[in-house]
Structures are given as structure tokens and as C-alpha cells.
Amino acid sequence: MKLISVASEKGGVGKTTTAVTLAAHLAVKGNTLLVDADERLQSASKWTSKNAGYTWAFETTLYSNFTRQTFERDAYDFVVLDTKGGEGQEELVDLARNSALLIVPTKPDGVSADGLVATLAPLIGHDVRNYRVLITDVPPAPNADGLDLRLELDRAEIPMFSRDIRHAVAVSKAAREGVSVRDVKGDRYAKLVWLDYEVVVREVMRDVR
Ligand SMILES: Nc1ncnc2c1ncn2[C@@H]1O[C@H](COP(=O)(O)OP(=O)(O)OP(=O)(O)O)[C@@H](O)[C@H]1O
Ligand SMILES: [Mg+2]
Numbered sequence: 303m304k305l306i307s308v309a310s311e312k313g314g315v316g317k318t319t320t321a322v323t324l325a326a327h328l329a330v331k332g333n334t335l336l337v338d339a340d341e342r343l344q345s346a347s348k349w350t351s352k353n354a355g356y357t358w359a360f361e362t363t364l365y366s367n368f369t370r371q372t373f374e375r376d377a378y379d380f381v382v383l384d385t386k387g388g389e390g391q392e393e394l395v396d397l398a399r400n401s402a403l404l405i406v407p408t409k410p411d412g413v414s415a416d417g418l419v420a421t422l423a424p425l426i427g428h429d430v431r432n433y434r435v436l437i438t439d440v441p442p443a444p445n446a447d448g449l450d451l452r453l454e455l456d457r458a459e460i461p462m463f464s465r466d467i468r469h470a471v472a473v474s475k476a477a478r479e480g481v482s483v484r485d486v487k488g489d490r491y492a493k494l495v496w497l498d499y500e501v502v503v504r505e506v507m508r509d510v511r
Contacts, residue, residue, distance in 0.1 A: 303378050304510045307401040309385040309394060312417025316407040316438035318345040319473055319483075321384035323496070324405075326482040327503040329359035332379025339365035340386035345477075353480030391424035398425060402510040404433040410440055410447035410466075415454075422460060434509070435460055436502060438467040465501035468494060 306328075308321045318340070325336040338346040341364060350362045365383075367373060375381070389397065398404040404425075408418040418435065425433055435455060440448035448466045455462055472492035476483040483499075486492035 303375055303381055304402040305381045305383060305400060306403050306405065306506060306510065307383040307385065307397050308405045308407065309383075309389055309397055309421070310387055310406050310408065310417060311389070311394075311421040312408070312414050313387045315387075315409050315414050315417070316436070316467065317387060318349065318384050319477070320405060320407050320436060320438065320467075320499075321382050322346055322349055322477075323483055323499045324503060324506070325360045325362075325380075325382045326358065326484065327499055328380040328382065328506075331507070333377060334360035334380045334382065335368075335378045336360055336362045337365055337368045337381055337383045338362060339383055341365060342386065346384040349477045349480060351480070356479075356481050356485070358482070394421065395424050395428045395430055398430045398433055401432065403506060404430075405436055405506075406433055407436045407438045408451070410437055410451040415451055431461075432509070433461065434505070435462045436467065437462065439469045439473075440466040441469050463502045463505050465498055467498045467502070470495045 308317045310317060321336060325334050328334045336346060336350065338344055347362055347364065350358050406421050408414045437448055437451055452462065470491035472483055472486045472489045472495055475486045475489065483492050484496040
């Protein structure tokens with residue numbers, strides 16, 4: 303079982319979007335479980351349960367359920383953990399150590415980037431290396447925020463996924479309709495966001511092998 307965690311100090315940076323879309327991609331490759339550790343908002347659980355007419359290729363469960371001894375963890379090839387965000391430093395380091403890979407999403411705006419520093423500092427301080435930053439919700443050119451952040455992270459030698467996730471209204475549509483972004487109808491950007499995540503998943507597979 304490969305545990306892939308999605309976490310960040312800052313809220314609203316695309317953790318749930320990343321966890322749900324990643325699980326949808328990984329489900330093609332093996333038995334996949336999405337664990338919702340945001341027990342207050344339960345955004346991931348709501349997203350994957352609100353559309354009764356839609357079938358997900360993976361299962362979803364709450365963290366409290368997942369941690370029960372009786373839970374059959376070994377039945378899964380991939381477990382994707384969506385966190386609530388704002389974990390303490392120790393918690394974040396523990397999470398990374400217990401995961402095959404920790405994905406740290408960030409939006410390219412200044413406030414999110416500040417939150418990113420708060421997330422990465424304890425990881426770097428504890429010499430944790432199995433994490434990667436994912437730049438999400440990147441506005442189209444001529445806006446250069448995504449590029450600027452990438453250059454800045456590159457200078458600091460922070461590991462990143464090679465592909466950004468573009469900004470697309472299809473993402474909120476998918477959550478609203480309770481479907482994977484791949485299956486949002488009548489919006490060709492939905493497919494493009496799905497393909498952005500596909501590139502990310504290829505790198506995830508290489509990392510957790
Ligand atoms: N690629 C994208 N394009 C457009 N909107 C996006 C994109 N990624 C995320 N969003 C939007 O940003 C908001 C926050 O995303 P999401 O819920 O995935 O973040 P989160 O980190 O899980 O937030 P929270 O801290 O509240 O759990 C949502 O409204 C979502 O639709
Ligand atoms: Mg969330």
C-alpha cells in the first residue's frame with residue numbers, strides 16, 4: 303500500500319481538488335482509497351458522495367474510520383489522504399515520514415506562497431525529502447505568477463512537479479456536480495485540467511515506486 307498525502311499550512315490551495323483528482327487517476331492503475339482527514343468540512347467526502355448517479359472508480363472513507371484496526375488497508379494499492387490543512391509542524395513531519403510521498407499544493411498568489419514557506423520549513427529542518435510542491439490554479443498568460451513562483455522555488459532547490467495545474471472553472475463545476483473533473487460536460491478546459499493532473503500522476507508513480 304502506497305500512502306500519498308496532500309497537505310499544506312495554508313487553506314484553500316487545492317488540496318481537496320488534488321486528492322480527489324489524483325485518486326480518480328490512480329484508480330485506473332490499482333485499487334485506490336481516498337481518505338478524508340478533514341472531518342469538519344468533509345469536502346472530499348461531499349464531493350464524492352453528492353451525485354448518486356455517478357460512479358467513482360475508488361472508495362472514500364473518513365480518517366477516523368481508516369485508523370480503526372478493523373479497516374482492511376492492505377486491500378488497496380494506493381491510499382490518498384486529503385488533510386484539513388494547518389497541521390502543526392510536528393504533525394506535518396510525521397505525515398511525510400508515514401507517507402510514500404507528500405504533495406504540497408500552493409496557489410501562485412503571494413499569500414499562498416507565504417503559507418508554503420511555513421509548510422516547507424519544518425520539512426527542510428527535519429531533512430524530510432519525500433515531498434513535492436504542486437502549483438495549482440495558475441492563471442493563463444500574460445499573467446506570470448505561476449512562472450515567477452516556479453523560478454523562485456527552483457532557485458531555492460525545492461522539489462516540484464514539472465507541470466502546473468491551470469486555472470479552470472471546470473474544477474468548481476466538478477465539485478458542485480459531484481463528478482471527476484474528467485467528466486464535466488461541455489467544458490473543454492475540464493479535459494485540460496485532467497491532463498495536467500495526468501502529468502503529475504506520472505511523476506507520483508515514479509516517486510512512490
Ligand atoms: N485548478 C483550479 N482552477 C480553478 N479553481 C480551482 C483550481 N484548484 C482549486 N480551485 C478552487 O479553489 C478553491 C479551493 O480548492 P480546494 O478546496 O481544493 O482547496 P483546499 O486546500 O482543499 O481547501 P481547504 O483548506 O478549505 O480544505 C475551490 O473553490 C476550488 O474549486
Ligand atoms: Mg480541502
